[in-house]
Amino acid sequence: MPRLRILDYLIIILSLLVVTASVFWSSSSGGGESRAEVEASGQIYIMPLSRDGSLVLKGPVGETRVEVSGGEVFISDSDCRDKICVAMGHISSPSSWVACLPNRVFVRVINDNPTEEAGVDTTAF
Amino acid sequence: MPFFRLGLANLPILLGLRFLRPADLVLLLLLKVLGQGLINGTLVSYVILFSLAGSVVSVFTMSMVYRYGGRHVGLVGVSVSGALASSLVQTALAVIFIFGETARIIAPFSIGSGVVSGLVLGIFAEKFVSGSIWMQKIERRYLG
Numbered sequence: 322m323p324r325l326r327i328l329d330y331l332i333i334i335l336s337l338l339v340v341t342a343s344v345f346w347s348s349s350s351g352g353g354e355s356r357a358e359v360e361a362s363g364q365i366y367i368m369p370l371s372r373d374g375s376l377v378l379k380g381p382v383g384e385t386r387v388e389v390s391g392g393e394v395f396i397s398d399s400d401c402r403d404k405i406c407v408a409m410g411h412i413s414s415p416s417s418w419v420a421c422l423p424n425r426v427f428v429r430v431i432n433d434n435p436t437e438e439a440g441v442d443t444t445a446f
Numbered sequence: 447m448p449f450f451r452l453g454l455a456n457l458p459i460l461l462g463l464r465f466l467r468p469a470d471l472v473l474l475l476l477l478k479v480l481g482q483g484l485i486n487g488t489l490v491s492y493v494i495l496f497s498l499a500g501s502v503v504s505v506f507t508m509s510m511v512y513r514y515g516g517r518h519v520g521l522v523g524v525s526v527s528g529a530l531a532s533s534l535v536q537t538a539l540a541v542i543f544i545f546g547e548t549a550r551i552i553a554p555f556s557i558g559s560g561v562v563s564g565l566v567l568g569i570f571a572e573k574f575v576s577g578s579i580w581m582q583k584i585e586r587r588y589l590g
Contacts, residue, residue: 323572328515329523336530336561343537343554 355415357394359387360427370394370413370430380424387428399424455482456564459505460525460571463512465585475505492544496536504532521575522568529564533557 359366361378368374368389375388375397383400393411398404399421406421415432455478462474479498483489488497508528511519537556540549575581 323520323522323569323576325522326518326520328511328519329526329568332511332519332523332527332530333565336526336564339530339534340554340558340561343557347550347553 355392355413355430355432357387357389358429358431360429361385362425368394378424378426380421380426382424385421385424385426387426394428394430395419396421396426396428399426454563454567456504456525456528456567457571459508460521460528460567461575461581463508463521463524464575465589468509471505471509475501496539499539500532500536503535504528507531520568521572522565525568525571526561526564529560529567530557533560 355370357368385399388397393413395411396406401423409419418429420427483494
């Protein structure tokens with residue numbers, strides 16, 4: 322190893338940071354229209370994440386309210402006993418989901434952009 | 447894949463940074479791009495433009511770093527910054543003009559492999575320059 326000077330080290334550190342940043346940049350969902358697909362009692366409803374709104378679904382244990390706000394979808398309230406679905410929080414990235422199992426409500430985020438269509442589920446190196 | 451090629455061809459440029467005149471450096475750059483195009487069979491395709499863009503940005507960055515880094519930078523830093531600049535520009539061009547969103551996925555790998563090869567090349571160049579009599583002879587003949 323030759324003697325490295327201060328700028329050499331700085332430049333190396335900088336490039337490591339850039340490579341790390343590129344990992345995050347490459348895995349973000351770029352472009353395309355994200356939508357929430359809600360399935361309840363055999364019915365499917367679509368809610369675009371770009372428009373705020375709410376939907377009330379009826380199921381075996383009562384009502385479940387699905388809301389879209391600020392580009393995210395979440396279950397704001399439900400008649401189930403434990404309310405785990407509400408605690409699951411807000412989702413917005415493709416393939417993420419929340420669900421109220423007792424009330425049979427399933428919410429999933431779908432995105433049409435090419436990165437998703439390329440079907441990258443895993444990479445081997 | 448065009449983006450994963452070894453930066454070995456940057457070696458003459460790296461070595462020449464010390465004493466070549468800017469015009470000669472540009473000539474070397476063009477020779478390198480043309481040569482790689484011929485060997486890879488990509489001379490008459492859009493890929494050559496990627497190579498050209500990457501090499502131009504790379505040489506420019508390396509010259510700047512070398513000139514203004516002065517005592518505080520060695521060939522390792524110069525080589526890595528050139529590799530980084532080249533990889534970034536080529537990835538950006540690929541995303542914008544060719545592959546679109548799909549190119550983002552390989553970004554970390556192409557940038558990373560560029561940086562690694564830049565590092566290896568820089569280490570080799572640094573050791574070579576400090577220990578090579580051949581190098582000193584060439585420098586003397588060129589400058590004298």
